[in-house]
Amino acid sequence: MQRTEVLIIGGGITGAGIARDLACRGAEVVLVEGSDFSNGATGRCHGMLHSGARYAVNDPRSAAECAAENTILKRIANFCIEDTGGLFVSLKNDDLDYADRFLSSCKKTGVAAKEITVQEALKKEPMLSREIVRAFEVPDASVDPFLLTLGNIESAREANGIALNYHSVRRFEIDGGVIDRVIVENLRNGSVEIYKPEIVVNASGAWANKIASLANLSIGMTLDKGSMVVINGRLTNGLINRLRKPSNGDIIVPSYSSSIIGTTSIQVDSPLENKATEEEVDFLIRETAMMIPNIAISRAVRAYAGIRPLCGSDRSTGREISRTFQLIDHSEHGIENFISVIGGKLTTYRLMAEKVSDMVASKLGLSGSCRTAIDPLLSVAKENIHAKIASSIASRIVRKSCLFADEVIQRCTGELRGMEVVCSCEEVLRGEVIYWCNHQDVKELSDLMRRTRAGMGYCQGGLCIFGLLSAMIDNSDRDPMELLVRFIKEREKGVEPVLFRGQLKEEFFKEHLINGVYHLDAYSRGDYEKDLES
């Protein structure tokens, strides 16, 4: 049994943010995550650092929060943010009065929006539709949610916090209105670990109700599915938003070598209903192509969906529920040391974490104040590494693995074949993969993918899987076939709704490789040996 001051449940951006905040205030922190960090809504978001403009008209509180956090995050976490800037554009048939309301609301909520001429907009974004009539510049940015989460996790670890992925909470032992012990299953080895926390923070996002139910509580919240499509290639320089009342298919975010278009809003009953459908893909392509017509002829690589945990259980539509967050102190419900946090956005994670940490700190009687708005996420500036490795590759590695750039680059330059490109879609080097294979947090191929981007490109793991796998089993005793089959299944799920044109061809080719040449389908059926003999 392990004592700790705070046990945080959930390794998304909220949990990671709270862990960092509290650890930096000197609290003893343990964070447990049922799968991998940022595997839930965090990793399935748009990767958009809001300027607040999107919410200015209808949700001023969220808008103001986003505007303030946008500036802070660009300062403390610039390593995972591409400050591309963004545009709001209205099309011919859009409500033009809305644009005026938009501008005045931005002013009121502190969002730096500025109208530019259509010519200026077309110069900034050559692929923009010629049908636009008004354009506004806003300080939106593209953010890597995986990296932002890992940054918070590592920062918490630097401050002696403990963060464990693949640790699933099974049970609470409640004694006299207090959660006395938390029973956690370690999914790496199947062992059971017992924690004795002074306070439990439920930051499990879409699973918040499930965790609350372990204490016989229920939380009024709505699960709202938002789907996105990854389009091959960066079609825009910055983010493009449709200037209208927030609706579906409004946003295009350039991210690494792709553009992400989204989103939809559909209420669902379970966090597991996170599959994007063909209809959603069609819809998103049609809607966003009105702003960037080239989207209609570009290759859709993958579709994915995240489940937004929204505050409130009224059955109004998901778009009308505020994007702000809610803090619930369950002492009102008879459990003294239990706090739940729901709602919010990636952009406002730090603010949420600060509020949660304030509440925890006051309960624990900690006096340290929050420093997360001041201290950069990375304490060590990583410089002068560029000289060792061709500069643009280095800058990409530094961007992706900034926390460990020195070690990763050492693997690339030091290992045999370390500079070999394993994933050519995303230009991932073998050295990067080897570094992460040896890392305690990496269990599955998809964990490797989240950290290196290998397999996220347009071939969706078609060619890199074997390179990844060989690095993975060199460094562990895991069953390669199991790893492979699980990873392929996971990738297939996101490719299914975009099986047309380029991606359809790709999947046919991969099908031929994976099942025709390597007989993996026979392995899944259980007659692999027999198939090999024949």
Place this chain on the structure above:
Amino acid sequence: MSVTLKTGDCIKCSACNMVCPVVSIDGISGFSGPRNLAVDLPRFFAGRMISSQEIFKCTTCWKCEEVCPSSLPLSDSILRLREMMFDEKTLVEGHKRIVENIDRYGRSIKPQLRERRVYAKREAEVLYFPGCISEMRVTSIFDATVELLEKAGVNFGIPDNWVCCGAPLEKIGDSNRLESLKETNLIKFGSFEEIITSCPGCTTQFLRHYDRDPLHTIEVLWEATKKNRLKFKTPKNNVRVALHHPCHIKRTIGPQIIDQAYDLLQLIPRVKIVELEDPDKCCGGGGGVVAGFSDLALKLAASKMRDACRSGVDLLLAPCPFCVLNLRRANIGKVEEFITFINMYTEREA
């Protein structure tokens, strides 16, 4: 960005790398191949290969596009990347020479002194564009073409002071100079509807960038034989020949010209046609590779000529001045330009 879009449908099958003649000589470590250069490189363009000359090793043989199951414009993408990377200061020696020659003489090669016959007939119906190599290097092509066209009764003229078609500049990515050459030539072309060319490089250039529909000499001669305007002589001995299929005829102007070339050969008695195993294998003469990476071009030429020798032919015929020039550098076997060969065995219809 536009490059990424057009090659975005790659399925990573590497069929292009498998057929790439440069990969077959240099290995994937010496030349990353069409997929890596035309598809992957633009995704991470910023800074990565700008200093590298690797992309200039492509001979633009278009073989990769022929086999690509997604029909990606791989060669075009490579040319487009060269254009984006173009920097006069970092050009390799041979490419620098091309640019200097163009600036000084309006030709891609340094002119050699020779007596120039003037053919600027006022009443000419069609225009003959000889191209730099035929006029100044493999001059037999120029002479043979003029004779043949006269035999065939074609009323042609050659404009004064024409300049290089710009194909070599396109291959090294110099789009500015290319544009000014094009302007100059278009003025010279004036009202001529029909243009005849000796060099598939010029033909391709006029077709793709001048918005004209030029004819290669083979097409003109083929038409002439249909009208019985050419009479063929019988060689003294049997000749065994093979036809090399130049990339820029077979895959850019049109494969029908290759068929027409075979038709013409069959009209000459005692000529035995031997089919090479891989007749459209690139000779290495295109893409600015001879000027830029002459060793590589030589290896490709040698490989082609060894194929020809092994098939037991007396003569390899190549309907392209660039191919002839490069294949002869290999010093293996005998190469003759196609039109020159045809001219040897034709006479004027009485």
